[in-house]
Amino acid sequence: xxxxxxxxxxxxxIQKKSLTAGGSxxxxxxxxxxxxxGYEFINSNNILYIEADKxxxxxxxxxxxxxxxxxxLKNIEILLSNYHFLxxxxxxxxxLSKVKRLLTVNGIQLIxxxxxxxxxxxxxxxxxxxxxxxxxx
Numbered sequence: 643x644x645x646x647x648x649x650x651x652x653x654x655x656i657q658k659k660s661l662t663a664g665g666s667x668x669x670x671x672x673x674x675x676x677x678x679x680g681y682e683f684i685n686s687n688n689i690l691y692i693e694a695d696k697x698x699x700x701x702x703x704x705x706x707x708x709x710x711x712x713x714x715l716k717n718i719e720i721l722l723s724n725y726h727f728l729x730x731x732x733x734x735x736x737x738l739s740k741v742k743r744l745l746t747v748n749g750i751q752l753i754x755x756x757x758x759x760x761x762x763x764x765x766x767x768x769x770x771x772x773x774x775x776x777x778x779x
Contacts, residue, residue, distance in 0.1 A: 670725055675701065675709040684709065686725050690754050692718055692735040704740065704755065730770055731763040744774060 670687035690702045694715040701709045711718075719727065719735050726738045736752060743753040750762040750770060762770050 671721075673701075673711075673721070675711050677709075682709070686722055686727070686737070687739070689727075689737050690740045690756060690758070691737060691760060692727075694733040706756070728766075728770065728773055730760060730766050732765070734760050736760060738773065738777075744770075 670685045672683045672685055674681045674683055684701070684703065688704050690704055692715065693700045693702065695710065697712070697714070699711050699713055699715050699718055701711060703709070715729075715733070715735060719729050722735065727735050728738055730736050730752060736754070740755050741752045742755055745751040745753065745759070749764075750767055751759045752762060752770075753759050
């Protein structure tokens with residue numbers, strides 16, 4: 643294991659531990675994302691959605707920037723599961739606090755604050771509808 647991947651693994655472990663050490667829905671959690679100069683820390687509350695991108699994920703932020711992270715979507719889903727993030731497709735994880743509409747014509751589509759629409763796959767429809775009924779977001 644090289645030095646960079648060891649640092650990334652350790653940062654991910656620290657983030658997982660922070661979930662039990664006081665992260666809250668209101669405050670979100672900070673996620674480290676490697677960039678050219680080192681690491682940038684982003685708050686989960688500012689994430690619109692996360693998309694699987696081959697062996698990586700692309701994190702789309704509320705202010706139109708995005709970050710590429712060397713991690714798989716399943717691990718990110720586990721990390722953010724307590725922060726109103728929900729898997730809606732094998733390729734998408736959505737911050738439900740950033741959803742402004744849910745359309746039910748021709749399937750289910752979530753419209754985010756930036757007017758991007760993401761389709762909910764058949765495999766995840768039940769979970770999305772259950773969340774809507776329970777939380778009335």
